[in-house]
Amino acid sequence: MIDIRNVTKIFKTKSADIQAVDDVSMNVSQGEIFGVIGYSGAGKSTLIRLFNGLEMPSSGDVVIGEDVISSMSKPALRKKRQKVSMIFQHFNLLWSRTVAENISFPLEIAGVPKKERQKKVKELVELVGLSGREDNYPSQLSGGQKQRVGIARALSNEPKVLLCDEATSALDPETTDEVLDLLVKIRDEMNLTIVLITHEMHVIRKICDRAAVMENGRVVETGPVLKLFQNPEHSVTKRFVKDDINDEETALSFDEVRELFPTSKILKFGFVGSQSKAPIVSQVVKKYDLDLNILSGNIKRTNNESYGHLFVAIDVDDGTLQRLKAELADHDVTVEVEDQ
Numbered sequence: 001m002i003d004i005r006n007v008t009k010i011f012k013t014k015s016a017d018i019q020a021v022d023d024v025s026m027n028v029s030q031g032e033i034f035g036v037i038g039y040s041g042a043g044k045s046t047l048i049r050l051f052n053g054l055e056m057p058s059s060g061d062v063v064i065g066e067d068v069i070s071s072m073s074k075p076a077l078r079k080k081r082q083k084v085s086m087i088f089q090h091f092n093l094l095w096s097r098t099v100a101e102n103i104s105f106p107l108e109i110a111g112v113p114k115k116e117r118q119k120k121v122k123e124l125v126e127l128v129g130l131s132g133r134e135d136n137y138p139s140q141l142s143g144g145q146k147q148r149v150g151i152a153r154a155l156s157n158e159p160k161v162l163l164c165d166e167a168t169s170a171l172d173p174e175t176t177d178e179v180l181d182l183l184v185k186i187r188d189e190m191n192l193t194i195v196l197i198t199h200e201m202h203v204i205r206k207i208c209d210r211a212a213v214m215e216n217g218r219v220v221e222t223g224p225v226l227k228l229f230q231n232p233e234h235s236v237t238k239r240f241v242k243d244d245i246n247d248e249e250t251a252l253s254f255d256e257v258r259e260l261f262p263t264s265k266i267l268k269f270g271f272v273g274s275q276s277k278a279p280i281v282s283q284v285v286k287k288y289d290l291d292l293n294i295l296s297g298n299i300k301r302t303n304n305e306s307y308g309h310l311f312v313a314i315d316v317d318d319g320t321l322q323r324l325k326a327e328l329a330d331h332d333v334t335v336e337v338e339d340q
């Protein structure tokens with residue numbers, strides 16, 4: 001559906017050339033929710049703006065469906081943007097227009113007759129849960145409601161692709177989850193392909209199927225979301241996963257744990273899916289007659305699986321540890337020894 005091929009974007013400024021996107025390649029399948037995550041300045045906004053031709057690549061190709069975005073004429077591109085629409089962090093609504101008029105605006109530009117526009121607006125208002133608010137102005141709405149208007153407006157021309165530029169970054173956690181649920185609903189109902197950029201791993205975990213991690217303009221890691229959470233390889237991915245799990249408290253208490261149990265090793269067991277509920281660890285620990293102190297645990301849900309980890313302090317010699325690791329590996333439970 002979307003094919004990004006060796007795309008580079010260099011901004012030429014008076015003082016220097018800035019390489020915002022550096023040789024990025026990625027594919028997004030039809031119906032997928034694909035996330036791009038990175039810290040500030042990683043190149044996410046530039047990358048997503050390349051998807052709909054708001055920026056043109058310095059080299060490489062952006063292909064959406066049958067069209068090579070990077071070599072389209074301006075009028076063709078304007079037309080294409082009706083099918084590759086976008087929502088924004090600060091909503092970009094027209095403040096002097098009501099909810100209904102905002103949603104109707106792209107249809108007016110596309111020359112859709114009034115009757116048809118009204119019908120479409122009504123459908124969209126219902127779809128995004130804003131019935132009764134049609135005549136309100138944006139200033140009368142909460143942040144979450146404003147983004148619902150942004151989403152309805154973006155859907156008015158029945159796009160194939162929805163680009164989300166930090167769409168929940170201005171929202172509180174509860175409203176973020178409501179808007180994310182809405183994105184999943186419209187993906188399912190309209191068979192949309194969604195590409196979102198974010199700096200919040202929670203957003204990736206909650207709704208994305210696959211994600212790419214960016215640093216300094218490059219994609220440093222990409223894969224199915226569960227894989228990124230379970231087995232992050234790049235240091236940036238590890239930081240994002242750690243922030244999401246938020247085990248700072250555990251990290252702080254490790255020193256105390258070492259004082260309390262000087263001969264113990266601190267282990268982290270990692271689980272996924274059904275294993276996260278089964279008593280595998282308890283069975284294996286019993287079998288080797290080990291004493292175990294549970295330090296902390298956490299189970300999180302991705303869009304379709306649960307995964308989790310358990311930190312324990314355990315008095316175990318190296319030989320037994322190897323056997324324990326092998327046995328747990330047979331049950332898809334990973335074991336990591338935390339640094340002493």
Ligand SMILES: Nc1ncnc2c1ncn2[C@@H]1O[C@H](COP(=O)(O)OP(=O)(O)OP(=O)(O)O)[C@@H](O)[C@H]1O
Nearest residue numbers: 011013018020038039040041042043044045046047
């Ligand atoms: N129009 C521009 N002219 C010059 N440099 C730019 C331009 N747009 C972006 N940059 C630079 O490109 C780099 C990547 O910026 P970009 O906004 O794409 O990153 P980002 O990951 O989206 O960060 P943020 O979340 O802070 O927006 C930065 O160094 C930025 O200063």
